[in-house]
Amino acid sequence: xxxxxxxxxxLWIFLYGYLIVGSIDFGAGFFSFYSEIRxxxxxxxxxxxxxxxxxxxxTNVFLVFFFVGIVGFFPDTAYYYGTALLIxxxxxxxxxxxxxxxxxxxxxxxxNNRFYLFLYGASGWLIPAAxxxxxxxxxxxxxxEQDGKVIFLWKELFTSPYSWSVVILALIxxxxxxxxxxxxxxxxxxxxxxxxxxxxxxxxxxxxxxxxSLLVFFSIRYHNxxxxxxxxxxxxxxxxxxxxxxxxxxxxxxxxxxxWAFIFVMLQFAFAFFGYxxxxxxxxxxxxxNIQDSFTNETMAISLxxxxxxxxxxxxxxxxLLMRLFLFDAKYVxxxxx
Amino acid sequence: MYEATWLAYDPVIYSRxxxxxxxxxxxxxxxxGVGVPIMIALAEWIGIKRNDPHYHLLARRWARxxxxxxxxxxxxxxxxxxxxxxxxxxxxKIAGQSIALPLFMETFAFFFEAIxxxxxxxTWDRFKSKMRHFLLLIPVVIGSSASALFITxxxxxxxxxxxxxxENGQLTNIQPLVAMFNPATPTKVAHVLLTAYLTxxxxxxxxxxxxMLRGKKHVYYKKAxxxxxxxxxxxxxxxxxxxxxxxxxxxxxxxxxLAAAEWHFETMENAPLILGGVxxxxxxxxxxxxxxxxxSILAHGAPNSEVMGLEEFPEDEIPPLYIHYLFDSMVFIGxxxxxxxxxxxxxxxxxxxxxxxxxxxxxxLIGAPLSMVAIEVGWIFAExxxxxxxxxxxxxxxxxxxxxxSVDVMLIVFALLYVVLAVTCLSVLRRLFRHYPAExxxxxxxxxxxxxxxx
Ligand code: HDD
Ligand code: HEM
Ligand code: HEM
Numbered sequence: 001x002x003x004x005x006x007x008x009x010x011l012w013i014f015l016y017g018y019l020i021v022g023s024i025d026f027g028a029g030f031f032s033f034y035s036e037i038r039x040x041x042x043x044x045x046x047x048x049x050x051x052x053x054x055x056x057x058x059t060n061v062f063l064v065f066f067f068v069g070i071v072g073f074f075p076d077t078a079y080y081y082g083t084a085l086l087i088x089x090x091x092x093x094x095x096x097x098x099x100x101x102x103x104x105x106x107x108x109x110x111x112n113n114r115f116y117l118f119l120y121g122a123s124g125w126l127i128p129a130a131x132x133x134x135x136x137x138x139x140x141x142x143x144x145e146q147d148g149k150v151i152f153l154w155k156e157l158f159t160s161p162y163s164w165s166v167v168i169l170a171l172i173x174x175x176x177x178x179x180x181x182x183x184x185x186x187x188x189x190x191x192x193x194x195x196x197x198x199x200x201x202x203x204x205x206x207x208x209x210x211x212x213s214l215l216v217f218f219s220i221r222y223h224n225x226x227x228x229x230x231x232x233x234x235x236x237x238x239x240x241x242x243x244x245x246x247x248x249x250x251x252x253x254x255x256x257x258x259x260w261a262f263i264f265v266m267l268q269f270a271f272a273f274f275g276y277x278x279x280x281x282x283x284x285x286x287x288x289x290n291i292q293d294s295f296t297n298e299t300m301a302i303s304l305x306x307x308x309x310x311x312x313x314x315x316x317x318x319x320x321l322l323m324r325l326f327l328f329d330a331k332y333v334x335x336x337x338x
Numbered sequence: 339m340y341e342a343t344w345l346a347y348d349p350v351i352y353s354r355x356x357x358x359x360x361x362x363x364x365x366x367x368x369x370x371g372v373g374v375p376i377m378i379a380l381a382e383w384i385g386i387k388r389n390d391p392h393y394h395l396l397a398r399r400w401a402r403x404x405x406x407x408x409x410x411x412x413x414x415x416x417x418x419x420x421x422x423x424x425x426x427x428x429x430x431k432i433a434g435q436s437i438a439l440p441l442f443m444e445t446f447a448f449f450f451e452a453i454x455x456x457x458x459x460x461t462w463d464r465f466k467s468k469m470r471h472f473l474l475l476i477p478v479v480i481g482s483s484a485s486a487l488f489i490t491x492x493x494x495x496x497x498x499x500x501x502x503x504x505e506n507g508q509l510t511n512i513q514p515l516v517a518m519f520n521p522a523t524p525t526k527v528a529h530v531l532l533t534a535y536l537t538x539x540x541x542x543x544x545x546x547x548x549x550m551l552r553g554k555k556h557v558y559y560k561k562a563x564x565x566x567x568x569x570x571x572x573x574x575x576x577x578x579x580x581x582x583x584x585x586x587x588x589x590x591x592x593x594x595x596l597a598a599a600e601w602h603f604e605t606m607e608n609a610p611l612i613l614g615g616v617x618x619x620x621x622x623x624x625x626x627x628x629x630x631x632x633x634s635i636l637a638h639g640a641p642n643s644e645v646m647g648l649e650e651f652p653e654d655e656i657p658p659l660y661i662h663y664l665f666d667s668m669v670f671i672g673x674x675x676x677x678x679x680x681x682x683x684x685x686x687x688x689x690x691x692x693x694x695x696x697x698x699x700x701x702x703l704i705g706a707p708l709s710m711v712a713i714e715v716g717w718i719f720a721e722x723x724x725x726x727x728x729x730x731x732x733x734x735x736x737x738x739x740x741x742x743x744s745v746d747v748m749l750i751v752f753a754l755l756y757v758v759l760a761v762t763c764l765s766v767l768r769r770l771f772r773h774y775p776a777e778x779x780x781x782x783x784x785x786x787x788x789x790x791x792x793x
Pocket of ligand 2: 060369417452485
């Protein structure tokens with residue numbers, strides 16, 4: 001594998017990690033608020049809180065890792081995206097800031113402040129939508145270089161059906177992923193009442209998720225035909241993704257093996273996300289940036305990869321400890337400990 | 339065509355303002371994020387060694403406030419991380435090729451810290467052995483200090499870029515380790531770390547002093563003061579020593595920054611140090627206090643050594659001269675903090691003196707905001723003193739900036755965001771401690787049984 005493919009794969013894995021943990025996190029925040037309005041808060045709040053409290057800061061680092069890493073491996077991305085993304089990027093920063101700080105304010109400071117709950121629930125739900133516009137922009141057609149100046153075409157972005165279909169998918173799939181995870185967690189906690197509520201959420205958001213995915217799949221055809229053709233070449237990945245979706249839904253329906261159900265959800269998104277990523281290559285920004293030309297020098301690449309491997313040796317045991325204490329420890333999950 | 343420059347939109351100016359604003363806000367929380375874990379660790383360690391529940395409670399209450407500030411530190415850090423690419427795309431293109439390594443390693447440090455902080459905060463009563471819970475804090479301490487180490491290496495690189503060659507506008511012969519361990523790194527990293535510890539110790543001391551000034555007398559506060567003031571004295575001495583070494587670094591590698599900070603116009607031997615004063619139009623210093631030979635000593639360690647003056651530099655490469663005041667304020671505060679912590683430690687060492695006199699408590703209380711001011715003016719001095727360069731000697735700040743047309747709007751948006759965050763953060767912290775005072779907590783079951791005598 002060449003260095004640039006290796007670098008991109010590493011970054012893509014972290015972005016996938018963010019997609020999963022971020023969705024769980026943001027969706028849970030949204031459900032927190034939603035359940036407050038519906039008066040179901042007492043039932044599902046405890047499990048949401050027990051899972052979220054120890055991990056929220058970790059979620060954020062996945063994102064930081066991605067954007068620091070991409071500037072390291074592909075410095076030219078800073079130039080193109082940096083110039084073009086000032087406004088959408090700043091909106092994302094503001095949402096992230098509100099979400100992160102009000103989560104902490106509401107959990108460690110003012111427990112019953114409804115307004116704080118609303119702020120972090122709503123801002124978290126919008127973050128994936130804001131961030132997903134970066135993927136939309138990467139398809140090309142929204143950035144132009146004129147006289148050495150990078151120009152961002154606002155109007156095109158706002159009037160593009162493709163762009164909206166991605167936003168809708170982001171908004172919906174966050175709730176689906178999160179509800180699937182919470183079903184697993186509630187089941188482990190042996191909290192029947194909470195389980196029934198989050199199961200209902202998960203079932204409710206499953207069909208919209210698959211519809212939105214199909215919408216994106218077909219609207220990309222009109223936006224970037226080359227990418228669409230590449231996707232068809234590896235259509236087996238998307239078919240697998242769909243099969244995992246069916247399997248996960250089936251398990252949830254019969255209320256059995258919810259751990260497996262969530263693993264299938266992860267696989268569903270893994271195949272779709274990596275299929276999308278693979279067919280996107282070699283472009284990082286169509287047609288200006290491809291991974292070969294924008295790659296950093298070899299020395300830096302090697303040192304980043306070495307740092308990455310050393311870092312993983314540190315992180316994997318630590319993450320394992322975190323999961324063992326808060327995810328796989330049945331007593332903690334059931335609220336009998338800590 | 340004539341354009342009124344003060345009305346014209348200039349993305350460079352707004353980018354500088356926005357970067358400065360974000361950093362000035364972030365650095366408050368970052369400093370607390372670096373320093374407070376050490377103080378929590380000390381308190382918990384003493385609590386275990388002496389089997390003293392007061393210290394355990396200190397650790398717990400500090401940690402509780404700490405989470406709230408960490409949250410703001412994390413989100414503003416994410417903001418500055420993204421803003422670097424959004425506002426300085428040309429600079430980041432160069433930085434990505436030459437100094438990406440420590441920036442990348444910083445994310446691992448964050449990761450490490452975040453994981454163990456999550457574990458630490460939710461396992462107070464989970465393990466039988468208290469030592470095991472304490473050990474979970476060690477990775478937090480290492481992680482936060484390591485993030486400061488790595489990010490300061492990036493900043494050091496901007497001041498003394500090394501580890502690459504430039505051929506036809508392309509960077510070649512890149513050596514990431516040389517870039518990381520550039521001449522500015524040792525003093526800068528040491529000074530930043532020590533001042534973060536010093537400031538955190540003073541902030542926590544200030545809280546205890548405030549409680550005592552309001553009439554609280556519990557021995558809990560006295561123990562808090564003793565711990566924080568003793569640490570502060572050690573850190574203050576370290577800060578002064580490394581500060582002196584930073585001056586020697588400047589004299590050798592960034593003489594224009596030192597000369598501007600000292601209003602030192604002519605190269606000369608036996609150079610005096612000027613404190614305060616005002617500058618007349620023809621660069622005469624008035625009302626300043628002159629300390630003979632002191633600048634030569636600061637710069638080279640010998641009273642008769644030669645110090646380079648501003649006359650040797652092209653006019654457009656001289657940083658703004660107001661940094662003189664910033665430098666003086668920082669050094670003055672450094673002395674103040676050292677003296678106050680020394681007074682307290684000496685008074686508690688010689689038992690005849692009462693270290694909890696009101697005037698001393700007041701001096702400690704004032705030290706808390708002052709130390710934060712020193713961090714701010716120190717950074718502004720270091721950054722403005724590097725101007726006009728963003729990458730000293732290679733790239734001017736104006737060349738690194740974005741060309742985007744809407745930085746002014748973003749400046750307003752972020753100003754609002756920071757105001758909102760600051761106000762909520764303060765009110766949440768106040769409520770957190772007001773509603774559940776330490777005395778009350780000490781009365782609850784968990785803390786009794788350890789020989790708690792109310793004083
Ligand atoms: C509590 C905060 C604090 C205190 C009391 C001091 N400093 Fe400081 N100083 C900083 C906080 C700081 C800082 C915020 O950490 C800086 C800004 C950039 C940097 O590298 O460290 C800094 C920079 C800085 C620099 C510039 C380094 C550079 O630009 O590369 C010098 C020469 C000194 N300091 C010297 C001193 C001296 C002689 C002090 C006397 C006691 C002193 N500082 C106290
Ligand atoms: C250009 C300057 C800086 C950048 C780009 C930056 C970047 C960041 C980022 C991205 C985060 C969030 C990480 C996360 O998600 O956990 C963060 C937090 C943090 N930063 Fe900064 N930072 C800068 C300056 C500094 C400085 C100067 C220090 C130390 C002296 C510092 C210390 C910290 C610490 C300790 C945290 C963790 C949050 C906490 O524990 O409070 N940063 N920073
Ligand atoms: C690594 C990338 C960094 C970049 C691109 C950067 C760039 C800049 C620029 C262009 C300015 C404006 C200077 C002026 O207005 O005169 C500035 C100011 C400032 N920077 Fe840095 N800097 C970096 C690192 C840091 C770090 C690590 C810190 C530590 C927190 C820091 C602290 C500050 C402060 C406090 C100011 C305010 C100075 C003022 O008010 O003008 N910077 N920075």
